[in-house]
Amino acid sequence: MxxxxxxxxxxxxxxxxxxxxxxxxxxxxxxxxxxxxxxxxxxxxxxxxxxxxxxxxxxxxxxxxxxxxxxxxxxxxxxxxxxxxxxxxxxxxxxxxxxxxxxxxxxxxxxxxxxxxxxxxxxxxxxxxxxxxxxxxxxxxxxxxxxxxxxxxxxxxxxxxxxxxxxxxxxxxxxxxxxxxxxxxxxxxxxxxxxxxxxxxxxxxxxxxxxxxxxxxxxxxxxxxxxxxxxxxxxxxxxxxxxxxxxxxxxxxxxxxxxxxxxxxxxxxxxxxxxxxxxKKDRNKYxxxxxxxxxxxxxxxxxxxxxxxxxxxxPLTDEEELMYKDKIERRTESRQKQIQDSIDNLNKPKSQVFLGQVGDALINSYDIDLPKVGSINCSPIINPLLLSYSHRNGISYRQSYKYNNLFYDGRLLRIAPQIGFNFTKKELYAKVDAEYVYNPRKHGAVELHVGNGNRIYSSVVLDQLKAMPDSTFSFDGLDLDYFKDIYVNLSHNIEIVNGLSLWTGLSMHWRYTKSTPELDARVRSRYNSFAPRLRVEWTPGMYYYMNGNRKVNVGSYYPTFIADYERGIRVFKSSGEYERLELSAEQVIKVRNIHHIAYHIGCGFFLNQEDMYFVDYVNFSNRNLPQGWNDDIGGTFQMLDSRWYNASSHYVRGNMTYESPFILLYPVSKLLSFIQKERIYAGILFMPHLNPYFEVGYGIGTHIFDAGIFVGNERGKFTSIGCKFTFELFNK
Structure with missing residues (x-):
């Protein structure tokens, strides 16, 4: 005192x-x-x-x-x-x-x-x-x-x-x-x-x-x-x-x-x-x-x-005025040079001109804006920033293109082809996502998704899994018949009321594998499926604004609830009847402005399992074409063996991420000058033979790359440790 x-x-x-x-x-x-x-x-x-x-x-x-x-x-x-x-x-x-x-x-x-x-x-x-x-x-x-x-x-x-x-x-x-x-x-x-x-x-x-x-x-x-x-x-x-x-x-x-x-x-x-x-959280303020x-x-x-x-x-200074005068002179000289270059190209061999154009495409990115056609964006073919690595999937490379055409009344046509290659699995993946928004005030849109998905095995394998006790369970002792997958998803989406969307569509798959006498004795080598699909997505208290005739959702203080139902039926020579139901809730919560907590909880079931089917979940799947770090914010398991995603007719899971600029590296001031974010990950999964699977991780985010280390725990035993690395430079 x-x-x-x-x-x-x-x-x-x-x-x-x-x-x-x-x-x-x-x-x-x-x-x-x-x-x-x-x-x-x-x-x-x-x-x-x-x-x-x-x-x-x-x-x-x-x-x-x-x-x-x-x-x-x-x-x-x-x-x-x-x-x-x-x-x-x-x-x-x-x-x-x-x-x-x-x-x-x-x-x-x-x-x-x-x-x-x-x-x-x-x-x-x-x-x-x-x-x-x-x-x-x-x-x-x-x-x-x-x-x-x-x-x-x-x-x-x-x-x-x-x-x-x-x-x-x-x-x-x-x-x-x-x-x-x-x-x-x-x-x-x-x-x-x-x-x-x-x-x-x-x-x-x-x-x-x-x-x-x-x-x-x-x-x-x-x-x-x-x-x-x-x-x-x-x-x-x-x-x-x-x-x-x-x-x-x-x-x-x-x-x-x-x-x-x-x-x-x-x-x-x-x-x-x-x-x-x-x-304020009242309807008039949305x-x-x-x-x-x-x-x-x-x-x-x-x-x-x-x-x-x-x-x-x-007014400008004399030096600033001179910059504009110099630009006008350069523009005149450039036009004269373009005329001369076009004349010179006429005298060059066509093969030489073609090789020069190919070289430009390899190392240059392009943004083409055509008033009556739309805009096209493509990244360079040779681009190390498109590489990513994870312990589960190995090294992957992707290349994407984007076409957009925004009409005067808010209607939008979007086409996004994407191709990728996994060097570890030596598999080539390709997909095309197309969307036509015909009613921008209600998010009314028709979507088409075509591509080849992950390799998958049929529900016949589930019978083998059920017969194995947890103490002796091992994928290595199973004869897994992997099928390749080509899918087509056609859907229609409309917002019924603010924050409530109804998604109806058809999901079609063509799954095939190499036919052998041993395989034919157990299953067929080709299976087709045809399934109507219904998806309801509800975000209470959704804030939005109108940009002309187009409604743009801003966000909400509440989580997003999703129910996704699919039923396989026998039409057009399709095989297998099944019902799939998945429920989930997810949200990103802002804590003290620059701290965030993201969580995702969900469950899935396959019902009506009398015939053979393929356990292919929508919200619980192995992604073969990762888009970057933030595509995992909803929650994934980095160390989970990809075979588990198709190994059960039901699952329950939860994932959480905490992101902050100061967590573990607070005392190490030199590292904080380079690291922008730190992240803590936690996830838990309940399914047969994994009760539970638990995963924790720690990651950092910088302006050049994002990286993380993860540890997997199966039934109380630490079974795996690995990392994930993605280039994020110029992607944020």
Whole structure:
């Protein structure tokens, strides 16, 4: 107690001395700077006021509309040939190192975290307007008072839950606009992509922010953001000017992007007293169309430099004007070169021209946008980022193509062929997914899925499995007759009411294997199946918005419940009658903004098992073409032998994933500078001969790859340990 009074006496003495020294200047508008002793820690009494005020101010603004002017200069410090193969990269020209980019947009915000941007005009000196390696809007989503920044990418130092990760140093005391203002230095206690460092200026009267200057790292980007808040009662909680300095580094490529943003607020709505800023769970609040009314009308998008000059709120410098003049000259020279190249190609042998086109396809990605046909996207054929590895499936490679055609009334045609090869199993997989959305207001769509599935054995094997006791069970002692599978699924989907969808369709399979006398003595070598299918999916409290004639679901606070029923019937020479029923529930819960818990629970049954059938579940299956790491968020078993998926007429399972930036590696600060996320996995499965199977795992996520290690436990005994690895660079 005596130590506490001594500490308070010292603090009051320092404060009185500071006030006496500043008395002659209080009330003047010029900036008077008084430095604190070096490394002076911010007292808990001040931090408490800062946290308390930030929690209030984070909910003050209910929504706003603003005009946003962005101006940026891109400087190429160093590059090599690899930069051409980075997806969404700007189209850089060989001899040009400086580029200009400008845009004018309408920006709308609705609490708690809905941003909508309509680009009205955009010009640049790039060869194409499509390129980008990041979304600049991620760096503009800066509610400095919220618990997380930049779209939940970074933990805010003004949040009380983050104080264990930051150090706060009193740098100086300043007078700004006749108000006393603290300058506080924010330092992370360890280097992490989830933390920032820099300075923040806080008014001493109400602890609101005057300005901030933060720097950090995320993915392949080093960024620094400087911002000034508004100086009117309407804009004091909102940034009015921002400077963003971004450095992109990848395999000895170095690009610097310096952007400035001015926001002119046309409308600001404040929360009423006592109103909690969250999405209220009542039926009238599910439609968020008023928050998503801004859409980009590309037919009216201004891209002409002369027209943009009449809209520009601030004049350009002489150097910036020169960049646009140089672009016009390069465009003229490029057109002349294209004419000459076309003449030269006429004189080349056709085989040489063809080989050059094949070489381009191997290493280049393509985005083709045809106004009357649609858009086509394909990744390079030679692309190491399409490789993945798991202990269960080995090394896999996939190649995907996408075709989209969005019609004027919201109707959509989507076709996505995909091909993959498993090097461990030496199997080639291919599939085509096609969807035609004819009623976008109700998600009315017709879908077609065609491909070859996993190798599978028939229900005859189940009789062998049932006869084996758990103590002596082993797949190695069984004579498994594997069948190859070709499937066609045709379905129709419609949303009956908000959040409730009805899926009806047909599931057809052609399963075959090599005919031998030994096989023919037990089963046939070819089986066809024809099964009507019904699927009901319900998400209570689904939030959505209307984009023209198209309904876009946003999410819900409740889980999604799914019931999937299929019945095999004897038509068109099909064999086998069966009934399959699967039930499941899944949800991703956001905890403290950047922490997530995902769970998936489900069960499945095969009924009416008198005839031979194939145990082929929908929600419990081995995936032969993995899409990446996030396709497993619903819950899979990484170490479970693939033969178990078809080994029982029923199953019950549950999976959970906890994701956070700080779990086990909290004391290892050097690793946290590279790792963005840590994950804990747990899963349990009940089925005959596995009562239960339990699996735990730990994974990390970085901007280049995701990796995890998993341990399997069968009937109380640890049976397997393995890992999974996927490239995630430019896929997120």
């Amino acid at each position: 005596r130590c506490m009074f001594k500490y308070l006496r010292i603090e009051l003495t320092h404060l009185l001395l500071l006030i006496v020294c500043m008395m002659p200047f209080i009330g003047k508008s010029e900036n008077i700077i008084s430095l604190f002793p070096k490394d002076r820690v911010v007292p808990d009494s001040i931090l408490g006021k800062v946290y308390s005020s930030a929690s209030i101010y984070s909910n003050e603004v209910k929504g706003f509309k603003a005009n946003l002017y962005l101006k940026g200069v891109v400087t190429v410090h160093h590059r090599n040939r690899i930069i051409k193969y980075i997806p969404s990269m700007f189209k850089l020209e060989d001899s040009i190192s400086n580029y200009m980019h400008e845009s004018i947009s309408e920006l709308q915000y609705t609490a708690p975290s809905i941003y909508d941007r309509k680009i009205k005009a955009m010009v640049s000196t790039f060869k194409s307007q499509k390129g980008r390696v990041f979304d600049i809007m991620d760096y503009m989503k800066f509610n400095i008072y919220s618990s997380s920044l930049m779209g939940d990418k970074v933990m805010s130092p003004l949040n009380s839950q983050s104080k264990i990760h930051y150090k706060y140093i009193l740098d100086s005391w300043t007078v700004i606009d006749n108000k006393n203002c603290y300058k506080i230095r924010v330092q992370p206690k360890y280097k992490s992509t989830k933390l920032v460092e820099g300075y923040i200026w806080l008014y001493a009267d109400d602890w609101s922010v005057y300005s901030f200057d933060f720097s950090g790292e995320y993915d392949l980007v080093d960024f620094r953001i400087k911002a000034f808040m508004g100086n009117t009662p309407q804009t004091k909680y909102l940034p009015c000017y921002m400077d963003i300095d971004i450095h992109f580094r990848f395999l000895k490529n170095h690009l610097q992007m310096q952007y400035s943003g001015w926001m002119d607020y046309t409308e600001v709505k404040f929360a009423e007293q006592g109103e909690v800023m969250r999405l 439609n968020l169309s008023s928050s998503y009314t801004l859409t980009c009308d590309t037919s009216r998008l201004v891209t002409d430099i002369d027209s943009f000059s009449r809209m520009r709120p601030f």
